[in-house]
Amino acid sequence: MPFEVSSLPLADGLIVALDLFDVEKALLxxxxxxQYVSWFKVGSQLFLCGGPKVVEEIRSLGAQVFLDLKFHDIPATVERAVRACVQMEVGFLTVHALGGGRMLRAASEAAAGSKTRILAVTVLTSLEEADLSEVGLSGSLSERVCALAALAGDCGIRxxxxxxxxxxxxxxxxxRPEVVVTPGIRLTQRKGDDQRRTVSPREAFALGAxxxxxxxxxxxxxxxVNLVRNLLQEGSGLA
Incomplete structure (x- = not known):
């Protein structure tokens, strides 16, 4: 049934990840x-192929860009990288919370007063508790996520x-961060999927994403297009 995307509660909360090597295919x-999506994610894969130009092209559509480069380096390097991304006027930009307090504060300060919101990546959704133990991190997944989220908040990252x-x-x-972005969203769990801690769209929003x-x-x-239309309708109670 026809609908206006602006009337759907989920429209501004859905981010489509353009994880492709083919820039033209991604832009198409x-x-x-x-018409249905306000946000597109540009990760390392697409950014390495298209560079800042692909961000510019997506923004020219009137869409917001989530630039998911997950910076994790010394504070001065991250600060300069964030300043470069701010110039592209991306909506969201990721850094790894595991980079520590000084790095997180440098990222926060570099984006202050701009249109760019810094997001701190806590624990990748491909990781399980055994993976954390393998790299020397103790505690449960939820404990690690909570600790890193709290650290990010203390450093000015909301x-x-x-x-x-x-x-x-x-x-x-x-x-209670102001913005909570949840990847690892699946409509059905697939064999061989490298995402481990997955949920459905409806579950994610119900839990507070x-x-x-x-x-x-x-x-x-x-x-x-039809998949996204159906997803938005279902999530908004129109299906």
Whole structure:
């Protein structure tokens, strides 16, 4: 049934990940989905192929860009990198919370007063507790996520990236970032998927996510436009 995207509660919270090597294919998909999607994620894969130009092209559509480069370096390097991204006027930009307090503060200060919101990546959704132990991090996944989210907040970063499965633990710990982006969103769990801590779109929003990232289900769909339309309708109670 026809609908106006502006009337759908999920429209501003859905981020489509353009995780492609083919820049033209990525831009074509963005153009096709722009009527329904306000945000597109540009990660390392696409950025290495298209550079700042691909960000400019997506922004020219009137869309917001989530530049997911996950900076993790010495504070001075991250500060300069963030300043360069701010010049592109991206909406969201990621840094790794594991970079520590000085790095997080440098990133926050570099973006202060700009249109760019810094998001601190807590624990990647591909990781499980055994993976954390392997690199010497103790405690449960939820404990690590909560600790890193709290650190980010203390450093002036009001947004985080984490699995929706840890959102209840954040609430119990009274950690309430202004922006919570959850990747690892799947419509159905697939064999061989490298994402481990996945949830459905409806579950993620119910748990408190402000934004969800969907990549592979859209990129691999025979009709990505119809998939996104149906997702928005279902999530908004129109289906």
């Amino acid at each position: 998909l963005a153009r096709r989905l722009r 947004g985080i990236v984490c699995s929706a499965r840890e959102l209840s633990s954040l609430r119990k710990s009274d950690i 402000t934004h969800i990232v969907i990549g592979r289900p859209v990129l691999e769909a025979e009709d990505p």
